[in-house]
Amino acid sequence: MGIKMIKIHEEGTEMSRSMKSDCAKCSGLCCVALFCSKIDGFPEDKTAGKPCHNLQKDYRCKIHEELERRNLRGCTGYDCFGAGQQVTQVIYAGQTWRDSPIQAEEIFQVFLVVIQLHQMCYFLKEAVTLIPAKTLKSDISRLIKRNEEMCRQSPSDILKTDIESYRDEVNCLLKEVCNLLQNHLLVDKRKCPTDFLGKNFKNRNMQGYDLNTKLLIAADFEGCNFRGTTFLGADTRDTNFSNADLGEAVFLSQGQVNAARGNRNTKLPKHLDYPVTWQA
Ligand code: SF4
Ligand code: SF4
CATH class of the missing domain: 2.160.20 (Pectate Lyase C-like)
Incomplete structure:
Protein backbone atom coordinates (compact mmCIF):
# COMPACT_ATOMS: atom_id res chain seq x y z
CA MET A 1 0.00 0.00 0.00
CA GLY A 2 1.30 3.51 -0.83
CA ILE A 3 1.47 6.72 1.15
CA LYS A 4 -1.80 8.59 1.75
CA MET A 5 -1.78 11.92 -0.10
CA ILE A 6 -3.45 14.01 2.57
CA LYS A 7 -2.84 17.67 3.31
CA ILE A 8 -0.54 18.52 6.22
CA HIS A 9 -1.02 22.24 6.91
CA GLU A 10 -4.25 24.23 6.79
CA GLU A 11 -4.47 26.70 3.88
CA GLY A 12 -3.73 30.34 4.56
CA THR A 13 -1.97 29.89 7.88
CA GLU A 14 1.40 31.49 8.24
CA MET A 15 3.74 31.92 11.17
CA SER A 16 3.47 35.43 12.61
CA ARG A 17 6.33 37.92 12.24
CA SER A 18 6.72 37.96 16.03
CA MET A 19 8.27 34.49 15.77
CA LYS A 20 11.00 35.69 13.39
CA SER A 21 14.19 37.33 14.60
CA ASP A 22 14.22 41.06 13.89
CA CYS A 23 17.77 42.07 14.73
CA ALA A 24 17.15 45.75 13.88
CA LYS A 25 14.73 45.90 16.85
CA CYS A 26 17.12 44.17 19.26
CA SER A 27 20.30 45.11 21.09
CA GLY A 28 22.43 42.18 19.91
CA LEU A 29 21.24 40.13 22.89
CA CYS A 30 22.40 36.76 21.54
CA CYS A 31 25.88 38.20 20.90
CA VAL A 32 26.16 39.15 24.58
CA ALA A 33 23.94 37.00 26.75
CA LEU A 34 25.01 33.60 25.43
CA PHE A 35 28.11 31.55 26.09
CA CYS A 36 29.98 31.08 22.79
CA SER A 37 32.85 28.85 21.73
CA LYS A 38 35.07 28.67 18.65
CA ILE A 39 34.39 24.97 18.35
CA ASP A 40 30.68 25.71 17.82
CA GLY A 41 31.44 28.17 15.02
CA PHE A 42 31.65 31.47 16.90
CA PRO A 43 34.59 33.86 16.50
CA GLU A 44 35.84 33.51 20.09
CA ASP A 45 35.38 31.62 23.33
CA LYS A 46 33.42 33.94 25.59
CA THR A 47 31.41 33.72 28.77
CA ALA A 48 27.69 34.53 28.94
CA GLY A 49 27.13 38.24 29.61
CA LYS A 50 30.30 39.43 27.82
CA PRO A 51 29.72 41.18 24.47
CA CYS A 52 31.34 39.56 21.44
CA HIS A 53 34.30 41.71 20.33
CA ASN A 54 32.59 42.15 16.91
CA LEU A 55 29.44 43.72 18.35
CA GLN A 56 29.44 47.45 17.57
CA LYS A 57 28.01 50.36 19.55
CA ASP A 58 24.92 50.37 17.31
CA TYR A 59 24.36 46.65 18.15
CA ARG A 60 25.27 45.54 14.65
CA CYS A 61 27.84 42.91 13.86
CA LYS A 62 31.07 44.37 12.47
CA ILE A 63 31.69 41.31 10.28
CA HIS A 64 28.09 40.50 9.33
CA GLU A 65 28.89 40.33 5.60
CA GLU A 66 31.84 38.01 6.24
CA LEU A 67 30.23 35.46 8.54
CA GLU A 68 29.79 32.89 5.76
CA ARG A 69 33.25 33.40 4.25
CA ARG A 70 34.79 32.97 7.70
CA ASN A 71 32.69 29.84 8.23
CA LEU A 72 31.20 31.16 11.49
CA ARG A 73 28.36 28.62 11.47
CA GLY A 74 27.42 29.31 15.08
CA CYS A 75 26.58 32.92 14.14
CA THR A 76 24.89 32.20 10.79
CA GLY A 77 22.88 29.30 12.20
CA TYR A 78 21.54 31.10 15.27
CA ASP A 79 17.89 32.07 15.52
CA CYS A 80 16.11 33.38 18.63
CA PHE A 81 12.49 32.83 17.41
CA GLY A 82 11.82 36.56 17.87
CA ALA A 83 12.82 36.59 21.55
CA GLY A 84 15.38 39.38 21.00
CA GLN A 85 12.88 42.01 19.87
CA GLN A 86 10.27 40.85 22.41
CA VAL A 87 12.70 41.43 25.29
CA THR A 88 14.14 44.68 23.91
CA GLN A 89 10.99 46.37 22.61
CA VAL A 90 8.11 44.91 24.62
CA ILE A 91 9.42 43.77 28.00
CA TYR A 92 12.01 46.56 28.43
CA ALA A 93 10.30 49.17 26.19
CA GLY A 94 13.45 49.91 24.20
CA GLN A 95 15.82 50.07 27.16
CA THR A 96 18.99 48.02 26.54
CA TRP A 97 21.72 46.38 28.59
CA ARG A 98 24.04 49.23 27.56
CA ASP A 99 21.58 51.96 28.60
CA SER A 100 21.20 50.37 31.99
CA PRO A 101 24.29 48.35 32.99
CA ILE A 102 22.82 47.78 36.44
CA GLN A 103 19.95 45.86 34.84
CA ALA A 104 22.07 44.06 32.25
CA GLU A 105 22.27 40.76 34.09
CA GLU A 106 18.51 40.72 34.65
CA ILE A 107 17.89 41.50 30.94
CA PHE A 108 20.11 38.58 29.92
CA GLN A 109 18.35 36.19 32.29
CA VAL A 110 14.94 37.31 31.04
CA PHE A 111 16.16 36.80 27.45
CA LEU A 112 17.23 33.23 28.26
CA VAL A 113 13.73 32.42 29.56
CA VAL A 114 11.94 34.19 26.70
CA ILE A 115 13.99 32.35 24.02
CA GLN A 116 12.76 29.06 25.45
CA LEU A 117 9.16 30.28 25.58
CA HIS A 118 9.31 31.63 22.02
CA GLN A 119 10.85 28.42 20.74
CA MET A 120 7.99 26.40 22.27
CA CYS A 121 5.42 28.90 21.00
CA TYR A 122 6.86 28.62 17.48
CA PHE A 123 6.29 24.86 17.43
CA LEU A 124 2.84 25.16 19.03
CA LYS A 125 1.80 27.75 16.44
CA GLU A 126 2.72 25.34 13.69
CA ALA A 127 1.10 22.40 15.51
CA VAL A 128 -2.23 24.23 15.64
CA THR A 129 -2.24 24.42 11.81
CA LEU A 130 -1.65 20.69 11.25
CA ILE A 131 -4.70 18.99 9.82
CA PRO A 132 -3.87 15.47 11.13
CA ALA A 133 -3.65 16.94 14.68
CA LYS A 134 -6.93 18.86 14.62
CA THR A 135 -8.35 16.83 17.53
CA LEU A 136 -5.69 18.48 19.74
CA LYS A 137 -6.41 22.02 18.55
CA SER A 138 -8.01 23.31 21.75
CA ASP A 139 -5.22 21.89 23.96
CA ILE A 140 -2.58 23.46 21.69
CA SER A 141 -4.40 26.82 21.65
CA ARG A 142 -4.59 26.79 25.47
CA LEU A 143 -0.81 26.34 25.72
CA ILE A 144 -0.19 29.11 23.15
CA LYS A 145 -2.39 31.50 25.14
CA ARG A 146 -0.51 30.71 28.35
CA ASN A 147 2.81 31.19 26.57
CA GLU A 148 1.83 34.61 25.23
CA GLU A 149 0.63 35.67 28.67
CA MET A 150 3.95 34.58 30.22
CA CYS A 151 5.93 36.54 27.60
CA ARG A 152 4.01 39.73 28.46
CA GLN A 153 4.76 39.55 32.20
CA SER A 154 7.09 41.85 34.11
CA PRO A 155 10.79 40.83 34.20
CA SER A 156 10.51 39.64 37.81
CA ASP A 157 7.49 37.46 37.01
CA ILE A 158 9.19 36.06 33.91
CA LEU A 159 12.13 35.02 36.07
CA LYS A 160 9.74 33.20 38.40
CA THR A 161 8.20 31.21 35.52
CA ASP A 162 8.08 27.47 36.12
CA ILE A 163 9.44 26.77 32.66
CA GLU A 164 10.17 23.10 33.30
CA SER A 165 6.60 22.12 34.04
CA TYR A 166 5.35 24.18 31.09
CA ARG A 167 7.97 22.49 28.86
CA ASP A 168 6.83 19.04 30.05
CA GLU A 169 3.25 19.87 28.98
CA VAL A 170 4.41 21.21 25.60
CA ASN A 171 6.67 18.21 24.91
CA CYS A 172 3.92 15.79 25.80
CA LEU A 173 1.48 17.49 23.44
CA LEU A 174 4.00 17.79 20.58
CA LYS A 175 4.73 14.09 20.94
CA GLU A 176 1.03 13.35 20.51
CA VAL A 177 0.97 15.63 17.46
CA CYS A 178 3.92 13.74 15.90
CA ASN A 179 2.21 10.40 16.58
CA LEU A 180 -0.96 11.58 14.86
CA LEU A 181 1.04 12.77 11.85
CA GLN A 182 2.88 9.50 11.52
CA ASN A 183 -0.29 7.47 11.87
CA HIS A 184 -1.68 9.40 8.92
CA LEU A 185 1.40 9.26 6.74
CA LEU A 186 3.27 6.05 7.43
CA VAL A 187 0.45 3.76 6.44
S1 SF4 B 1 18.78 37.95 19.89
FE1 SF4 B 1 17.59 37.51 18.05
S2 SF4 B 1 16.87 39.51 17.32
FE2 SF4 B 1 18.56 39.85 18.76
S3 SF4 B 1 20.42 39.99 17.49
FE3 SF4 B 1 20.21 37.86 18.17
S4 SF4 B 1 19.07 36.82 16.54
FE4 SF4 B 1 18.80 39.03 16.25
S1 SF4 C 1 30.55 37.64 15.18
FE1 SF4 C 1 28.81 38.99 14.95
S2 SF4 C 1 27.01 37.64 14.90
FE2 SF4 C 1 28.72 36.46 15.70
S3 SF4 C 1 28.53 36.65 17.94
FE3 SF4 C 1 29.94 38.24 17.23
S4 SF4 C 1 28.67 40.07 16.90
FE4 SF4 C 1 27.30 38.30 17.02
Missing part, protein backbone atom coordinates in the same frame (compact mmCIF):
# COMPACT_ATOMS: atom_id res chain seq x y z
CA ASP A 188 2.92 1.25 5.01
CA LYS A 189 5.11 1.49 8.17
CA ARG A 190 8.29 2.15 6.21
CA LYS A 191 11.20 1.82 8.59
CA CYS A 192 12.98 5.09 9.27
CA PRO A 193 16.79 4.85 8.99
CA THR A 194 18.59 5.37 12.32
CA ASP A 195 22.02 6.54 11.20
CA PHE A 196 22.21 9.73 9.13
CA LEU A 197 25.63 11.26 9.90
CA GLY A 198 27.31 11.99 6.55
CA LYS A 199 25.20 9.34 4.78
CA ASN A 200 23.75 9.52 1.26
CA PHE A 201 19.93 9.55 0.92
CA LYS A 202 19.78 11.28 -2.49
CA ASN A 203 16.28 11.31 -4.03
CA ARG A 204 14.81 9.10 -1.28
CA ASN A 205 11.25 9.47 -0.07
CA MET A 206 11.58 10.71 3.53
CA GLN A 207 7.85 11.48 3.80
CA GLY A 208 6.40 11.18 7.29
CA TYR A 209 9.62 10.12 9.02
CA ASP A 210 10.25 11.17 12.59
CA LEU A 211 13.62 12.97 12.42
CA ASN A 212 13.12 14.63 15.81
CA THR A 213 16.45 15.10 17.65
CA LYS A 214 18.29 13.11 14.95
CA LEU A 215 21.88 13.97 14.03
CA LEU A 216 21.58 14.83 10.35
CA ILE A 217 25.01 16.45 10.18
CA ALA A 218 26.47 16.39 6.63
CA ALA A 219 23.80 13.92 5.42
CA ASP A 220 22.98 14.24 1.71
CA PHE A 221 19.23 14.68 1.15
CA GLU A 222 19.48 16.15 -2.35
CA GLY A 223 16.13 15.78 -4.17
CA CYS A 224 14.34 14.15 -1.20
CA ASN A 225 10.68 14.58 -0.32
CA PHE A 226 10.00 15.62 3.30
CA ARG A 227 6.23 15.94 3.30
CA GLY A 228 5.01 15.63 6.89
CA THR A 229 8.53 14.77 8.14
CA THR A 230 9.16 16.16 11.64
CA PHE A 231 12.40 17.98 12.52
CA LEU A 232 11.99 18.91 16.21
CA GLY A 233 15.50 19.53 17.58
CA ALA A 234 17.23 17.77 14.65
CA ASP A 235 20.85 18.81 14.06
CA THR A 236 21.08 19.99 10.43
CA ARG A 237 24.60 21.39 10.35
CA ASP A 238 25.98 20.98 6.81
CA THR A 239 23.01 18.80 5.82
CA ASN A 240 22.44 19.02 2.07
CA PHE A 241 18.85 19.90 1.10
CA SER A 242 19.60 20.99 -2.49
CA ASN A 243 16.57 20.40 -4.77
CA ALA A 244 14.69 18.83 -1.84
CA ASP A 245 11.01 19.42 -1.07
CA LEU A 246 10.70 20.77 2.49
CA GLY A 247 7.56 22.76 1.65
CA GLU A 248 5.38 20.58 3.92
CA ALA A 249 8.09 19.64 6.42
CA VAL A 250 6.96 19.99 10.03
CA PHE A 251 8.68 21.73 12.96
CA LEU A 252 11.57 22.94 10.81
CA SER A 253 13.11 26.17 12.14
CA GLN A 254 15.00 29.05 10.54
CA GLY A 255 18.08 28.13 12.57
CA GLN A 256 18.04 24.59 11.13
CA VAL A 257 17.69 25.97 7.60
CA ASN A 258 20.48 28.49 8.18
CA ALA A 259 22.79 25.74 9.42
CA ALA A 260 22.12 23.51 6.40
CA ARG A 261 23.06 23.69 2.72
CA GLY A 262 20.56 24.07 -0.09
CA ASN A 263 19.74 26.03 -3.22
CA ARG A 264 16.96 28.08 -4.81
CA ASN A 265 15.34 24.85 -6.05
CA THR A 266 14.87 23.69 -2.46
CA LYS A 267 11.23 24.14 -1.47
CA LEU A 268 10.87 25.69 1.99
CA PRO A 269 7.77 26.17 4.18
CA LYS A 270 6.27 29.62 3.44
CA HIS A 271 7.23 31.07 6.82
CA LEU A 272 10.97 30.38 6.39
CA ASP A 273 13.49 32.52 4.48
CA TYR A 274 16.18 31.35 2.07
CA PRO A 275 19.69 31.84 3.49
CA VAL A 276 21.70 34.21 1.27
CA THR A 277 24.16 31.43 0.48
CA TRP A 278 21.46 29.23 -1.10
CA GLN A 279 21.97 30.19 -4.73
CA ALA A 280 20.54 28.76 -7.97
Whole structure:
Protein backbone atom coordinates (compact mmCIF):
# COMPACT_ATOMS: atom_id res chain seq x y z
CA MET A 1 0.00 0.00 0.00
CA GLY A 2 1.30 3.51 -0.83
CA ILE A 3 1.47 6.72 1.15
CA LYS A 4 -1.80 8.59 1.75
CA MET A 5 -1.78 11.92 -0.10
CA ILE A 6 -3.45 14.01 2.57
CA LYS A 7 -2.84 17.67 3.31
CA ILE A 8 -0.54 18.52 6.22
CA HIS A 9 -1.02 22.24 6.91
CA GLU A 10 -4.25 24.23 6.79
CA GLU A 11 -4.47 26.70 3.88
CA GLY A 12 -3.73 30.34 4.56
CA THR A 13 -1.97 29.89 7.88
CA GLU A 14 1.40 31.49 8.24
CA MET A 15 3.74 31.92 11.17
CA SER A 16 3.47 35.43 12.61
CA ARG A 17 6.33 37.92 12.24
CA SER A 18 6.72 37.96 16.03
CA MET A 19 8.27 34.49 15.77
CA LYS A 20 11.00 35.69 13.39
CA SER A 21 14.19 37.33 14.60
CA ASP A 22 14.22 41.06 13.89
CA CYS A 23 17.77 42.07 14.73
CA ALA A 24 17.15 45.75 13.88
CA LYS A 25 14.73 45.90 16.85
CA CYS A 26 17.12 44.17 19.26
CA SER A 27 20.30 45.11 21.09
CA GLY A 28 22.43 42.18 19.91
CA LEU A 29 21.24 40.13 22.89
CA CYS A 30 22.40 36.76 21.54
CA CYS A 31 25.88 38.20 20.90
CA VAL A 32 26.16 39.15 24.58
CA ALA A 33 23.94 37.00 26.75
CA LEU A 34 25.01 33.60 25.43
CA PHE A 35 28.11 31.55 26.09
CA CYS A 36 29.98 31.08 22.79
CA SER A 37 32.85 28.85 21.73
CA LYS A 38 35.07 28.67 18.65
CA ILE A 39 34.39 24.97 18.35
CA ASP A 40 30.68 25.71 17.82
CA GLY A 41 31.44 28.17 15.02
CA PHE A 42 31.65 31.47 16.90
CA PRO A 43 34.59 33.86 16.50
CA GLU A 44 35.84 33.51 20.09
CA ASP A 45 35.38 31.62 23.33
CA LYS A 46 33.42 33.94 25.59
CA THR A 47 31.41 33.72 28.77
CA ALA A 48 27.69 34.53 28.94
CA GLY A 49 27.13 38.24 29.61
CA LYS A 50 30.30 39.43 27.82
CA PRO A 51 29.72 41.18 24.47
CA CYS A 52 31.34 39.56 21.44
CA HIS A 53 34.30 41.71 20.33
CA ASN A 54 32.59 42.15 16.91
CA LEU A 55 29.44 43.72 18.35
CA GLN A 56 29.44 47.45 17.57
CA LYS A 57 28.01 50.36 19.55
CA ASP A 58 24.92 50.37 17.31
CA TYR A 59 24.36 46.65 18.15
CA ARG A 60 25.27 45.54 14.65
CA CYS A 61 27.84 42.91 13.86
CA LYS A 62 31.07 44.37 12.47
CA ILE A 63 31.69 41.31 10.28
CA HIS A 64 28.09 40.50 9.33
CA GLU A 65 28.89 40.33 5.60
CA GLU A 66 31.84 38.01 6.24
CA LEU A 67 30.23 35.46 8.54
CA GLU A 68 29.79 32.89 5.76
CA ARG A 69 33.25 33.40 4.25
CA ARG A 70 34.79 32.97 7.70
CA ASN A 71 32.69 29.84 8.23
CA LEU A 72 31.20 31.16 11.49
CA ARG A 73 28.36 28.62 11.47
CA GLY A 74 27.42 29.31 15.08
CA CYS A 75 26.58 32.92 14.14
CA THR A 76 24.89 32.20 10.79
CA GLY A 77 22.88 29.30 12.20
CA TYR A 78 21.54 31.10 15.27
CA ASP A 79 17.89 32.07 15.52
CA CYS A 80 16.11 33.38 18.63
CA PHE A 81 12.49 32.83 17.41
CA GLY A 82 11.82 36.56 17.87
CA ALA A 83 12.82 36.59 21.55
CA GLY A 84 15.38 39.38 21.00
CA GLN A 85 12.88 42.01 19.87
CA GLN A 86 10.27 40.85 22.41
CA VAL A 87 12.70 41.43 25.29
CA THR A 88 14.14 44.68 23.91
CA GLN A 89 10.99 46.37 22.61
CA VAL A 90 8.11 44.91 24.62
CA ILE A 91 9.42 43.77 28.00
CA TYR A 92 12.01 46.56 28.43
CA ALA A 93 10.30 49.17 26.19
CA GLY A 94 13.45 49.91 24.20
CA GLN A 95 15.82 50.07 27.16
CA THR A 96 18.99 48.02 26.54
CA TRP A 97 21.72 46.38 28.59
CA ARG A 98 24.04 49.23 27.56
CA ASP A 99 21.58 51.96 28.60
CA SER A 100 21.20 50.37 31.99
CA PRO A 101 24.29 48.35 32.99
CA ILE A 102 22.82 47.78 36.44
CA GLN A 103 19.95 45.86 34.84
CA ALA A 104 22.07 44.06 32.25
CA GLU A 105 22.27 40.76 34.09
CA GLU A 106 18.51 40.72 34.65
CA ILE A 107 17.89 41.50 30.94
CA PHE A 108 20.11 38.58 29.92
CA GLN A 109 18.35 36.19 32.29
CA VAL A 110 14.94 37.31 31.04
CA PHE A 111 16.16 36.80 27.45
CA LEU A 112 17.23 33.23 28.26
CA VAL A 113 13.73 32.42 29.56
CA VAL A 114 11.94 34.19 26.70
CA ILE A 115 13.99 32.35 24.02
CA GLN A 116 12.76 29.06 25.45
CA LEU A 117 9.16 30.28 25.58
CA HIS A 118 9.31 31.63 22.02
CA GLN A 119 10.85 28.42 20.74
CA MET A 120 7.99 26.40 22.27
CA CYS A 121 5.42 28.90 21.00
CA TYR A 122 6.86 28.62 17.48
CA PHE A 123 6.29 24.86 17.43
CA LEU A 124 2.84 25.16 19.03
CA LYS A 125 1.80 27.75 16.44
CA GLU A 126 2.72 25.34 13.69
CA ALA A 127 1.10 22.40 15.51
CA VAL A 128 -2.23 24.23 15.64
CA THR A 129 -2.24 24.42 11.81
CA LEU A 130 -1.65 20.69 11.25
CA ILE A 131 -4.70 18.99 9.82
CA PRO A 132 -3.87 15.47 11.13
CA ALA A 133 -3.65 16.94 14.68
CA LYS A 134 -6.93 18.86 14.62
CA THR A 135 -8.35 16.83 17.53
CA LEU A 136 -5.69 18.48 19.74
CA LYS A 137 -6.41 22.02 18.55
CA SER A 138 -8.01 23.31 21.75
CA ASP A 139 -5.22 21.89 23.96
CA ILE A 140 -2.58 23.46 21.69
CA SER A 141 -4.40 26.82 21.65
CA ARG A 142 -4.59 26.79 25.47
CA LEU A 143 -0.81 26.34 25.72
CA ILE A 144 -0.19 29.11 23.15
CA LYS A 145 -2.39 31.50 25.14
CA ARG A 146 -0.51 30.71 28.35
CA ASN A 147 2.81 31.19 26.57
CA GLU A 148 1.83 34.61 25.23
CA GLU A 149 0.63 35.67 28.67
CA MET A 150 3.95 34.58 30.22
CA CYS A 151 5.93 36.54 27.60
CA ARG A 152 4.01 39.73 28.46
CA GLN A 153 4.76 39.55 32.20
CA SER A 154 7.09 41.85 34.11
CA PRO A 155 10.79 40.83 34.20
CA SER A 156 10.51 39.64 37.81
CA ASP A 157 7.49 37.46 37.01
CA ILE A 158 9.19 36.06 33.91
CA LEU A 159 12.13 35.02 36.07
CA LYS A 160 9.74 33.20 38.40
CA THR A 161 8.20 31.21 35.52
CA ASP A 162 8.08 27.47 36.12
CA ILE A 163 9.44 26.77 32.66
CA GLU A 164 10.17 23.10 33.30
CA SER A 165 6.60 22.12 34.04
CA TYR A 166 5.35 24.18 31.09
CA ARG A 167 7.97 22.49 28.86
CA ASP A 168 6.83 19.04 30.05
CA GLU A 169 3.25 19.87 28.98
CA VAL A 170 4.41 21.21 25.60
CA ASN A 171 6.67 18.21 24.91
CA CYS A 172 3.92 15.79 25.80
CA LEU A 173 1.48 17.49 23.44
CA LEU A 174 4.00 17.79 20.58
CA LYS A 175 4.73 14.09 20.94
CA GLU A 176 1.03 13.35 20.51
CA VAL A 177 0.97 15.63 17.46
CA CYS A 178 3.92 13.74 15.90
CA ASN A 179 2.21 10.40 16.58
CA LEU A 180 -0.96 11.58 14.86
CA LEU A 181 1.04 12.77 11.85
CA GLN A 182 2.88 9.50 11.52
CA ASN A 183 -0.29 7.47 11.87
CA HIS A 184 -1.68 9.40 8.92
CA LEU A 185 1.40 9.26 6.74
CA LEU A 186 3.27 6.05 7.43
CA VAL A 187 0.45 3.76 6.44
CA ASP A 188 2.92 1.25 5.01
CA LYS A 189 5.11 1.49 8.17
CA ARG A 190 8.29 2.15 6.21
CA LYS A 191 11.20 1.82 8.59
CA CYS A 192 12.98 5.09 9.27
CA PRO A 193 16.79 4.85 8.99
CA THR A 194 18.59 5.37 12.32
CA ASP A 195 22.02 6.54 11.20
CA PHE A 196 22.21 9.73 9.13
CA LEU A 197 25.63 11.26 9.90
CA GLY A 198 27.31 11.99 6.55
CA LYS A 199 25.20 9.34 4.78
CA ASN A 200 23.75 9.52 1.26
CA PHE A 201 19.93 9.55 0.92
CA LYS A 202 19.78 11.28 -2.49
CA ASN A 203 16.28 11.31 -4.03
CA ARG A 204 14.81 9.10 -1.28
CA ASN A 205 11.25 9.47 -0.07
CA MET A 206 11.58 10.71 3.53
CA GLN A 207 7.85 11.48 3.80
CA GLY A 208 6.40 11.18 7.29
CA TYR A 209 9.62 10.12 9.02
CA ASP A 210 10.25 11.17 12.59
CA LEU A 211 13.62 12.97 12.42
CA ASN A 212 13.12 14.63 15.81
CA THR A 213 16.45 15.10 17.65
CA LYS A 214 18.29 13.11 14.95
CA LEU A 215 21.88 13.97 14.03
CA LEU A 216 21.58 14.83 10.35
CA ILE A 217 25.01 16.45 10.18
CA ALA A 218 26.47 16.39 6.63
CA ALA A 219 23.80 13.92 5.42
CA ASP A 220 22.98 14.24 1.71
CA PHE A 221 19.23 14.68 1.15
CA GLU A 222 19.48 16.15 -2.35
CA GLY A 223 16.13 15.78 -4.17
CA CYS A 224 14.34 14.15 -1.20
CA ASN A 225 10.68 14.58 -0.32
CA PHE A 226 10.00 15.62 3.30
CA ARG A 227 6.23 15.94 3.30
CA GLY A 228 5.01 15.63 6.89
CA THR A 229 8.53 14.77 8.14
CA THR A 230 9.16 16.16 11.64
CA PHE A 231 12.40 17.98 12.52
CA LEU A 232 11.99 18.91 16.21
CA GLY A 233 15.50 19.53 17.58
CA ALA A 234 17.23 17.77 14.65
CA ASP A 235 20.85 18.81 14.06
CA THR A 236 21.08 19.99 10.43
CA ARG A 237 24.60 21.39 10.35
CA ASP A 238 25.98 20.98 6.81
CA THR A 239 23.01 18.80 5.82
CA ASN A 240 22.44 19.02 2.07
CA PHE A 241 18.85 19.90 1.10
CA SER A 242 19.60 20.99 -2.49
CA ASN A 243 16.57 20.40 -4.77
CA ALA A 244 14.69 18.83 -1.84
CA ASP A 245 11.01 19.42 -1.07
CA LEU A 246 10.70 20.77 2.49
CA GLY A 247 7.56 22.76 1.65
CA GLU A 248 5.38 20.58 3.92
CA ALA A 249 8.09 19.64 6.42
CA VAL A 250 6.96 19.99 10.03
CA PHE A 251 8.68 21.73 12.96
CA LEU A 252 11.57 22.94 10.81
CA SER A 253 13.11 26.17 12.14
CA GLN A 254 15.00 29.05 10.54
CA GLY A 255 18.08 28.13 12.57
CA GLN A 256 18.04 24.59 11.13
CA VAL A 257 17.69 25.97 7.60
CA ASN A 258 20.48 28.49 8.18
CA ALA A 259 22.79 25.74 9.42
CA ALA A 260 22.12 23.51 6.40
CA ARG A 261 23.06 23.69 2.72
CA GLY A 262 20.56 24.07 -0.09
CA ASN A 263 19.74 26.03 -3.22
CA ARG A 264 16.96 28.08 -4.81
CA ASN A 265 15.34 24.85 -6.05
CA THR A 266 14.87 23.69 -2.46
CA LYS A 267 11.23 24.14 -1.47
CA LEU A 268 10.87 25.69 1.99
CA PRO A 269 7.77 26.17 4.18
CA LYS A 270 6.27 29.62 3.44
CA HIS A 271 7.23 31.07 6.82
CA LEU A 272 10.97 30.38 6.39
CA ASP A 273 13.49 32.52 4.48
CA TYR A 274 16.18 31.35 2.07
CA PRO A 275 19.69 31.84 3.49
CA VAL A 276 21.70 34.21 1.27
CA THR A 277 24.16 31.43 0.48
CA TRP A 278 21.46 29.23 -1.10
CA GLN A 279 21.97 30.19 -4.73
CA ALA A 280 20.54 28.76 -7.97
S1 SF4 B 1 18.78 37.95 19.89
FE1 SF4 B 1 17.59 37.51 18.05
S2 SF4 B 1 16.87 39.51 17.32
FE2 SF4 B 1 18.56 39.85 18.76
S3 SF4 B 1 20.42 39.99 17.49
FE3 SF4 B 1 20.21 37.86 18.17
S4 SF4 B 1 19.07 36.82 16.54
FE4 SF4 B 1 18.80 39.03 16.25
S1 SF4 C 1 30.55 37.64 15.18
FE1 SF4 C 1 28.81 38.99 14.95
S2 SF4 C 1 27.01 37.64 14.90
FE2 SF4 C 1 28.72 36.46 15.70
S3 SF4 C 1 28.53 36.65 17.94
FE3 SF4 C 1 29.94 38.24 17.23
S4 SF4 C 1 28.67 40.07 16.90
FE4 SF4 C 1 27.30 38.30 17.02
